[in-house]
Amino acid sequence: MLIMILVLTAFPLSIDISQFDLEKFYFSIIVVSLLMTSFLATEGMFEEDFEDGSLEQEFLVEQDFYKIVLSKIFVYVCFIGVPIALIGAIFSFANGVAIGSFMNVFFILSLSNLLLFNVFAFGNALSINKGAMLGVLTTLPLALPVIILLGTAIRSIQYEDGFLEISSLMIGLGFLISAIMPLIISTALKTHID
Amino acid sequence: MKLISVQNISYKINEKKLFHNLSFEVFSGEGLHIKGSNGSGKSTLLRILLGITSISKGSIEYSNQNLKISFLGHKNAIKNYLTPSQNLQLLFDDATLSDAFEWLKKLGLYQMQDELTANLSFGQQKKLALIRVLAQSPELIVLDEPFVGLDHAASDLLNNFFIQKLSEGTGIILTSHIQPSVECQVIALGERIV
Amino acid sequence: MLIVGWVWGLLFAPQDAIQGNSYRIIFLHVPAVIYAELIYFFMALCALMHLVWRVKLAAYLIKSAAPIGAMITFVGLFSGSVWGIPTWGTWWQWDARITSTLILFIMYLGILTLHGSFSNLEKSDRLMSILVVIGVVNIPIIKKSVDWWSTLHQPASISVSGGSSIDPSMLYPLLISIIGLGFTLISLGILSSRSYILGREKNKKWVSEYV
Numbered sequence: 001m002l003i004m005i006l007v008l009t010a011f012p013l014s015i016d017i018s019q020f021d022l023e024k025f026y027f028s029i030i031v032v033s034l035l036m037t038s039f040l041a042t043e044g045m046f047e048e049d050f051e052d053g054s055l056e057q058e059f060l061v062e063q064d065f066y067k068i069v070l071s072k073i074f075v076y077v078c079f080i081g082v083p084i085a086l087i088g089a090i091f092s093f094a095n096g097v098a099i100g101s102f103m104n105v106f107f108i109l110s111l112s113n114l115l116l117f118n119v120f121a122f123g124n125a126l127s128i129n130k131g132a133m134l135g136v137l138t139t140l141p142l143a144l145p146v147i148i149l150l151g152t153a154i155r156s157i158q159y160e161d162g163f164l165e166i167s168s169l170m171i172g173l174g175f176l177i178s179a180i181m182p183l184i185i186s187t188a189l190k191t192h193i194d
Numbered sequence: 195m196k197l198i199s200v201q202n203i204s205y206k207i208n209e210k211k212l213f214h215n216l217s218f219e220v221f222s223g224e225g226l227h228i229k230g231s232n233g234s235g236k237s238t239l240l241r242i243l244l245g246i247t248s249i250s251k252g253s254i255e256y257s258n259q260n261l262k263i264s265f266l267g268h269k270n271a272i273k274n275y276l277t278p279s280q281n282l283q284l285l286f287d288d289a290t291l292s293d294a295f296e297w298l299k300k301l302g303l304y305q306m307q308d309e310l311t312a313n314l315s316f317g318q319q320k321k322l323a324l325i326r327v328l329a330q331s332p333e334l335i336v337l338d339e340p341f342v343g344l345d346h347a348a349s350d351l352l353n354n355f356f357i358q359k360l361s362e363g364t365g366i367i368l369t370s371h372i373q374p375s376v377e378c379q380v381i382a383l384g385e386r387i388v
Numbered sequence: 389m390l391i392v393g394w395v396w397g398l399l400f401a402p403q404d405a406i407q408g409n410s411y412r413i414i415f416l417h418v419p420a421v422i423y424a425e426l427i428y429f430f431m432a433l434c435a436l437m438h439l440v441w442r443v444k445l446a447a448y449l450i451k452s453a454a455p456i457g458a459m460i461t462f463v464g465l466f467s468g469s470v471w472g473i474p475t476w477g478t479w480w481q482w483d484a485r486i487t488s489t490l491i492l493f494i495m496y497l498g499i500l501t502l503h504g505s506f507s508n509l510e511k512s513d514r515l516m517s518i519l520v521v522i523g524v525v526n527i528p529i530i531k532k533s534v535d536w537w538s539t540l541h542q543p544a545s546i547s548v549s550g551g552s553s554i555d556p557s558m559l560y561p562l563l564i565s566i567i568g569l570g571f572t573l574i575s576l577g578i579l580s581s582r583s584y585i586l587g588r589e590k591n592k593k594w595v596s597e598y599v
Contacts, residue, residue, distance in 0.1 A: 126502060137494065138519055
């Protein structure tokens with residue numbers, strides 16, 4: 001969260017000096033800060049439970065991790081993802097970027113966060129014993145489509161064209177991934193404690 | 195009553211055999227002491243019994259699918275950033291919580307219950323972690339090196355706990371370098387059983 | 389080895405028959421990019437086999453195919469950018485195909501790093517297979533979405549696909565070089581997987597008898 005704010009303020013500061021067209025940069029700022037923050041936020045998602053043995057205990061009770069992964073991602077999205085999206089939406093207005101409605105931006109950013117959190121949770125589950133770098137390397141390719149979707153969505157808000165289609169596509173994708181990803185993550189975690 | 199029965203299990207790691215065609219049974223009110231040098235596969239065997247680690251050959255049958263097992267491995271599964279009393283509140287529901295605090299007193303941790311768990315010594319943390327097993331009433335208790343890090347008083351307490359639990363009909367499986375003072379059947383790993 | 393030498397001969401011979409200098413790299417570039425993806429699909433197939441039927445051999449094949457895939461993807465990228473200097477005037481463009489190939493390269497690297505990070509090899513086999521299977525879902529998504537991307541950002545971007553029809557005098561050597569590189573890679577794959585399998589199973593009886 002703090003990093004998100006830092007990045008968001010640092011970028012325009014550097015650009016403000018030359019009074020360059022912020023609108024041009026707006027998207028890349030959002031993407032970079034979104035990527036960084038969502039990855040940093042999910043970094044310790046399972047690591048701590050893995051290190052202290054809580055995952056094993058959980059496994060003995062539940063036999064798989066589907067529920068705990070699902071609820072963890074849900075909590076992370078609610079308490080980190082949504083506020084980040086809010087900051088991002090406020091940022092785009094504070095800087096006077098004319099891109100349509102506040103709610104739309106906020107909504108799209110929240111959805112992207114949901115997708116990104118799922119993807120990065122997978123990366124962290126894979127690389128649970130080796131740290132974040134490996135997680136980034138393995139899941140960055142998976143995060144790219146999300147960013148492209150986000151870009152398309154933001155354009156659609158700007159040009160007020162096709163927002164409904166792209167947002168419903170993202171909602172559908174969000175549901176699908178939120179349902180399937182915990183299953184995959186659960187398998188990966190199971191392999192780790194094996 | 196037979197709690198767990200193990201038939202001809204084999205396990206190998208990176209093509210290196212740890213044990214081969216191992217069979218045994220544990221009845222209620224009976225103890226099993228798994229001996230063996232470091233790296234002979236004691237912990238692995240426990241994890242196989244619990245179904246955490248999967249095996250290629252052999253079978254493990256429980257008396258019933260919902261057999262209540264409490265387990266403590268090498269990892270304590272307690273949260274360092276919480277206090278001991280918070281840890282217990284996390285682990286136990288209201289009904290068993292008073293029991294857990296009773297054990298906290300017996301193990302001499304009562305004065306430290308509001309300190310940060312991270313500041314406790316290794317032995318104190320181990321004691322705290324053991325309460326997870328001590329204050330429950332499962333049908334089978336599985337412990338990995340429970341005596342490590344405990345002082346004489348706590349070891350005696352643990353031994354008495356074993357005696358009491360065995361008389362109540364609970365099965366106990368443990369690995370240890372020290373001979374526990376209860377009667378157990380013994381499995382020694384590490385001899386060449388090919 | 390004989391096959392490899394013969395195939396390389398075929399690969400070099402037609403190159404001389406074509407005029408034009410910078411176009412020659414097509415005989416390396418196009419086959420390389422084709423196999424970069426084919427190898428990944430092969431790996432995904434193996435990964436599925438490993439996860440569903442627990443075929444150990446499938447995991448060994450993935451592990452030995454991945455470096456070859458990474459190599460050939462790199463060759464594809466590198467030859468592409470070398471080709472790009474004289475023709476496009478730039479060595480790099482954030483164009484749909486280049487980006488997706490770069491992503492493919494990163495995926496290969498990720499798979500290799502993931503496998504290298506475990507001491508328990510069976511564990512890493514399984515986790516690697518999970519990643520490979522998830523990754524294959526990603527490939528068409530990236531391809532499609534990067535297309536949306538580029539139509540939005542640079543609608544008049546340079547098309548990599550070249551002319552609508554290729555002259556037969558170029559097409560045949562191209563086909564031959566595709567097949568040739570295929571044989572080369574297959575033999576390379578057989579060699580590397582042979583040594584890898586022997587290494588992994590070195591404690592088994594049949595290996596000591598074989599060696």
